[in-house]
Structure formats: C-alpha cells, structure tokens
Amino acid sequence: MLFFSFFKTLTNQTVTIELKNDIRIRGILKSVDQYLNIKLDDIEVLDLAKYPHLSSVKNMFIRGSVVRYVMLPRSEVDVGLLEDATRREAANQAGKAR
Amino acid sequence: MERLSLNESPAPAPRTPQQNQQFSQNALGPAGPQPTGGPPQLPPQMFTTAAQLLDLTDKKLVLILRDGRKLIGVLRSWDQFANLVFQDTMERIYAGNLYADVSRGIFIVRGENVLLLGEVVRSTPQLLNSQSPNPLLQGLWKLQDIPARNSANEFSIDLQDLDREDDIPPNLTRAPFEEVFALKKKEESKRKTGDKKRYDELQALGFEPEHSGEILF
Numbered sequence: 051m052l053f054f055s056f057f058k059t060l061t062n063q064t065v066t067i068e069l070k071n072d073i074r075i076r077g078i079l080k081s082v083d084q085y086l087n088i089k090l091d092d093i094e095v096l097d098l099a100k101y102p103h104l105s106s107v108k109n110m111f112i113r114g115s116v117v118r119y120v121m122l123p124r125s126e127v128d129v130g131l132l133e134d135a136t137r138r139e140a141a142n143q144a145g146k147a148r
Numbered sequence: 149m150e151r152l153s154l155n156e157s158p159a160p161a162p163r164t165p166q167q168n169q170q171f172s173q174n175a176l177g178p179a180g181p182q183p184t185g186g187p188p189q190l191p192p193q194m195f196t197t198a199a200q201l202l203d204l205t206d207k208k209l210v211l212i213l214r215d216g217r218k219l220i221g222v223l224r225s226w227d228q229f230a231n232l233v234f235q236d237t238m239e240r241i242y243a244g245n246l247y248a249d250v251s252r253g254i255f256i257v258r259g260e261n262v263l264l265l266g267e268v269v270r271s272t273p274q275l276l277n278s279q280s281p282n283p284l285l286q287g288l289w290k291l292q293d294i295p296a297r298n299s300a301n302e303f304s305i306d307l308q309d310l311d312r313e314d315d316i317p318p319n320l321t322r323a324p325f326e327e328v329f330a331l332k333k334k335e336e337s338k339r340k341t342g343d344k345k346r347y348d349e350l351q352a353l354g355f356e357p358e359h360s361g362e363i364l365f
Binding site for chain 2 (some may be wrong): 085
C-alpha cells in the first residue's frame with residue numbers, strides 16, 4: 051500500500067506514463083486506486099502520429115497492469131523520505147513473514 | 149443514536165417532536181465524523197476503482213484492449229476489476245492514413261484485457277435551471293432530490309452529447325472496411341517479420357525478449 055499512498059500525494063501533478071506497448075502519455079494525475087489504476091486529465095500523447103486513435107481523447111483511465119513506468123516531477127518527490135518509508139515497509143513485511 | 153449526538157456536539161437543547169424528526173433525517177444522511185485537525189484530506193472513496201469508473205459511466209469512450217483493438221462505445225456497467233459492459237460498440241481499425249468502422253453491438257470485456265479507457269468527446273458542464281433549452285435538463289431540474297443546488301437554485305451537470313460525431317484526426321480518411329483491413333493485415337505481417345528477426349537476434353545474444361509471454365500492441 052506504500053506506493054498507493056505515495057501516488058495519492060502526487061495528485062494534480064503532471065506525470066508521464068509509459069505503457070507496456072511503448073505509448074507515452076503526459077497528463078495531470080487525477081486519481082489512483084489500490085491496483086495503481088490511474089486517471090489522467092488534459093493528456094498529451096508523445097509521438098501522436100503513431101497513435102492516431104488517441105488524438106481526440108482528453109482524459110483517460112489507465113489500467114495499472116499495463117503501466118511500465120511513471121515518470122514524476124523531480125521537485126515533487128522527497129527521495130529521502132521515500133527511501134525511509136520503503137525500508138520501513140520492507141522491514142514490516144519481513145517481520146510479518148517470520 | 150442519542151448518545152452519538154451527545155458525544156459529537158455540546159449538550160443539545162431539549163427538542164420538540166418536529167426537531168426530533170429533523171435530527172433523525174440528518175442521522176440517516178451521509179454526514180460523517182468531523183475532521184479533527186491535521187492536513188485536509190480528500191475522502192478515501194475518491195481513490196477507488198469504483199470512483200474512477202463512476203465518472204466515466206454512460207459516456208462515450210474509446211476502449212483499447214491488450215490485443216490492440218480499439219472499441220468506441222458507451223460504458224454502461226463495470227466492477228472493481230474493470231470488467232466492463234459496452235453498449236452500441238463500434239470497432240475502429242486503422243491502417244496507414246485510413247480508418248474504418250465496424251458495428252459490433254454489446255461487449256462484456258474481462259478486465260485483464262483492458263489497456264485504457266479514454267473519453268472521446270469531452271463532456272461539457274451544462275447549467276440546470278427552469279430555462280434550460282434541453283427538455284431532459286428541464287426534467288432533471290424539476291426533480292426535487294437534486295443535491296447541491298447553488299444559491300441561485302441552479303446547478304450544473306456534466307453531459308456528453310452521445311449523438312455527436314467523434315473528432316476524426318485531420319490527416320485520416322475513412323475508407324471501406326475491406327480495403328483498410330487488407331492494408332492492416334499487410335502492415336501487421338510486415339511488423340511481425342521485423343519483430344521475429346529482432347527477437348531471434350536478441351535470443352542469440354542471450355536476451356529474453358521483452359513481453360514475450362504476452363502480445364501487446
């Protein structure tokens with residue numbers, strides 16, 4: 051659930067999402083859910099010429115399972131805090147497993 | 149119920165029967181616990197699959213499946229896995245700078261095959277009041293259980309014109325299905341041979357080709 055919470059802190063930021071079929075979409079992150087399904091607003095498709103079917107789409111719902119990368123604005127991510135949280139989460143998980 | 153109200157608000161004055169009735173109505177309503185300090189947070193129900201899909205229900209969407217199909221239709225129902233029901237669906241195929249539409253009817257799509265859903269025609273906020281030009285909007289306004297009217301006793305609703313033609317990219321032309329389909333077949337086989345060659349070369353070098361287990365377009 052760590053990354054779900056993390057993405058929730060990034061709502062209303064501009065992110066770029068690369069899908070597993072290489073489409074890259076930039077847009078404003080509107081919402082995210084437990085499966086990391088993502089809703090983007092005001093989207094812009096990089097390399098639109100290759101994907102004409104997306105030219106009239108302005109906002110979209112992306113299924114979490116098809117996302118390869120989410121590129122985030124550097125200024126909005128506290129890397130130190132995220133590292134700490136990740137390690138704490140990993141320690142918790144390890145503790146549960148034992 | 150009584151005790152709950154005592155804990156939440158300072159000593160309520162004795163109520164008349166009428167006030168009592170009002171109170172019980174409020175208690176049935178969605179009024180949740182008051183936030184108790186800390187940074188303001190969005191209600192958690194905003195961050196569920198259901199909340200995300202609810203906004204898209206009854207709208208004309210383009211649905212892209214994992215096998216590369218593009219379906220355009222009206223989203224009528226869904227569940228937490230993004231299993232979807234689409235009505236009045238058209239499949240649109242693209243090849244080169246041509247496209248063609250095939251009418252397909254109703255679709256029930258298993259969630260795992262969904263790549264993305266996009267709103268084709270942007271919905272526009274329309275003001276609801278007694279002077280609304282559209283009879284449907286007038287009817288909606290007349291309903292008494294409308295939430296959140298503003299001070300002028302009107303409110304706006306996001307509506308999409310389902311009959312409006314979709315925006316067609318300016319550099320694309322419509323062509324007969326057979327023609328587009330043949331061209332698409334040709335493009336696909338060309339890409340497949342290219343992919344095969346690349347995969348073979350990668351495998352010879354000891355690399356496992358990316359998403360070799362599933363087909364993605």
